[in-house]
Amino acid sequence: MAAYESIVRRYQDVALRTAHLIAPEADADDAVQDAFLKAFAALPRFRDGAPLRPWLLRIVANESRNRRRSAGRRHGLGLRATAASGDGLAEPAMSGPESSVIAAETRAELLAALSGLRDEDREILGTRFLLDLSEAETAETLGLPRGTVKSRTSRAIGRLRAAMRSTDEDQEGGVR
Amino acid sequence: MSGLDDARLESALRELASAIDWPDGDPSSPDLATRVRIRLIERRASTSLRSSLGWRHASPLRRALVLALAAALLLAALAGAAGLGLPGLRIILGEPSAPPRTASPTATATADAGVPGADLGLGQTMPIEEAASLIGRRIRLPADQRLGPPDAIFVDPARANQLALVWAPRSALPETSDPSVGLIVMSFDGTVRDGFFQKVVGDTSRLERVEVGGHPGWWITGEPHLFFYESPDGTLVDDDRRWVGDALIWSDGPTTYRIESAIGRAAAIAIAQSMP
Numbered sequence: 001m002a003a004y005e006s007i008v009r010r011y012q013d014v015a016l017r018t019a020h021l022i023a024p025e026a027d028a029d030d031a032v033q034d035a036f037l038k039a040f041a042a043l044p045r046f047r048d049g050a051p052l053r054p055w056l057l058r059i060v061a062n063e064s065r066n067r068r069r070s071a072g073r074r075h076g077l078g079l080r081a082t083a084a085s086g087d088g089l090a091e092p093a094m095s096g097p098e099s100s101v102i103a104a105e106t107r108a109e110l111l112a113a114l115s116g117l118r119d120e121d122r123e124i125l126g127t128r129f130l131l132d133l134s135e136a137e138t139a140e141t142l143g144l145p146r147g148t149v150k151s152r153t154s155r156a157i158g159r160l161r162a163a164m165r166s167t168d169e170d171q172e173g174g175v176r
Numbered sequence: 177m178s179g180l181d182d183a184r185l186e187s188a189l190r191e192l193a194s195a196i197d198w199p200d201g202d203p204s205s206p207d208l209a210t211r212v213r214i215r216l217i218e219r220r221a222s223t224s225l226r227s228s229l230g231w232r233h234a235s236p237l238r239r240a241l242v243l244a245l246a247a248a249l250l251l252a253a254l255a256g257a258a259g260l261g262l263p264g265l266r267i268i269l270g271e272p273s274a275p276p277r278t279a280s281p282t283a284t285a286t287a288d289a290g291v292p293g294a295d296l297g298l299g300q301t302m303p304i305e306e307a308a309s310l311i312g313r314r315i316r317l318p319a320d321q322r323l324g325p326p327d328a329i330f331v332d333p334a335r336a337n338q339l340a341l342v343w344a345p346r347s348a349l350p351e352t353s354d355p356s357v358g359l360i361v362m363s364f365d366g367t368v369r370d371g372f373f374q375k376v377v378g379d380t381s382r383l384e385r386v387e388v389g390g391h392p393g394w395w396i397t398g399e400p401h402l403f404f405y406e407s408p409d410g411t412l413v414d415d416d417r418r419w420v421g422d423a424l425i426w427s428d429g430p431t432t433y434r435i436e437s438a439i440g441r442a443a444a445i446a447i448a449q450s451m452p
Contacts, residue, residue, distance in 0.1 A: 004213070005210070009208075017199075019199075033212055036212045037212060079197075081196060081197060111195070129192075130196065132190055154182075161185065
C-alpha cells in the first residue's frame with residue numbers, strides 16, 4: 001500500500017487539475033480521492049506496460065463527469081485565474097519574453113471563452129493544452145479514439161475562436 | 177486575439193495553464209495521498225469482515241486486514257470527533273510494512289551502526305541532555321535498577337518530537353525481533369483519547385485495555401502494527417516502522433508513551449509505572 005501511496009503522490013496534482021477541468025463546479029479533491037480508490041481496485045486489470053498516467057486520469061475523468069452531472073451548473077465556479085496577481089492574469093513564469101504568445105490582459109478573454117465552451121470542448125482543449133497531454137494520452141484520458149481527439153480538438157479550437165471573436169466585437173479595441 | 181492561427185492559439189492555451197487557479201487539495205487536512213491510504217485500509221478492513229466466515233482458513237495477510245478494522249473504526253471515530261484537526265492519536269493495526277523504514281533523512285544520516293536500534297529509523301542519536309532540550313519535555317526514565325541507563329537515545333523532531341530510549345538485550349530483557357534491541361521506550365507529543373479503541377478479535381493479534389499508573393493504556397500483541405498518530409499541530413504522522421515486539425501504549429497529559437519489548441504485559445506495565 002505504501003507503493004500505491006507513492007503513486008498517488010506522484011500523480012495527485014495532474015489528477016486534481018483533470019478533475020477541476022472536467023467538473024469545475026464539483027469538489028476536485030473528493031473526486032480525486034474516490035478515483036484513486038477505484039483505480040486501486042482496478043489495478044489488477046491494468047495492462048502491464050501501458051502508461052499509468054492516462055489510465056489513472058481516465059478514472060479521474062469518469063469520476064469527475066459523474067460528479068458534474070450531480071453538481072449541476074453553479075454560476076461563477078468555473079475555471080478561474082489565480083488571485084495572487086490582482087486580476088489574476090500576471091505574466092506566467094515562462095522561459096523568456098519571446099515565449100509569451102498573448103498579452104496579460106487578453107488571458108482573461110481566453111479564459112472566459114474557454115470557460116464558456118460546452119463541456120466536451122472544454123474537456124478536450126483543457127486536457128490537450130492546459131494539461132499538455134499528448135494526443136494519445138488525451139484519447140486515453142477522455143476515452144476517445146485518437147482520430148476523434150484530432151477532429152474534436154480542431155472543432156473546439158474553431159468554437160473557441162468564434163467565442164473570442166464575438167467578445168472582440170463586443171469590446172471596442174479588444175482585438176489584438 | 178481571435179485572429180491567432182491554430183498553432184498560436186494552442187500555445188496561448190498552454191500558456192494559460194499557469195494563470196489558472198487550480199485546486200491544490202485541502203490544506204487543513206492530511207495530504208491527499210495519506211487520506212487515500214487511510215481510506216484503502218478502512219475499505220479493506222470492512223471487505224475482510226464481510227467475508228470473515230473464512231477467517232480460520234484465511235491467509236495471514238487477510239487476517240491482518242481484518243485486524244485493520246479496529247483501526248478503521250478508531251480512525252472513523254477520531255475523524256468524526258476530532259474533525260481531523262485536533263490533537264489525538266490514531267492507531268491502525270494492519271499490514272506490516274516491508275523493510276523497516278529508513279526514517280527521516282536526518283535520522284538516516286546520523287544513525288550509528290552498532291548502536292542498538294540503529295537500523296530502526298528512530299531518529300538522530302544524541303546525549304540525554306541534548307534530547308531533553310530538543311524535544312522540550314522532561315525525559316522519564318524507568319527506575320528499574322536492572323535496566324540501567326539506556327544504551328541509545330534517538331530523537332525525531334519531525335515525528336511529533338518522538339523520543340526513543342533503547343536498551344540492548346540483557347538478562348532481564350530478552351531479544352526482540354531486532355537482535356540488537358531488548359527494550360524501546362518511546363514518547364511523543366499527542367494524546368490517546370479514551371473510547372476510540374476497539375477490541376481486536378483474532379488469533380494472531382490482540383488489543384487489550386490496561387491501566388498504567390491510573391492512565392488508560394493498551395497492550396498490543398501479535399502482528400506487527402501500522403501506526404498513525406496525529407501530532408498537536410494536526411499533522412497526521414504515518415509511523416510505518418515495523419515494531420520490534422509487543423507494545424504497551426498509554427498517555428499521560430499531553431504525551432503518549434509506547435514500550436516495545438518481549439518481556440510480557442506485566443513486566444512492561446511495571447516498567448511503565450516505574451517511570452517517575
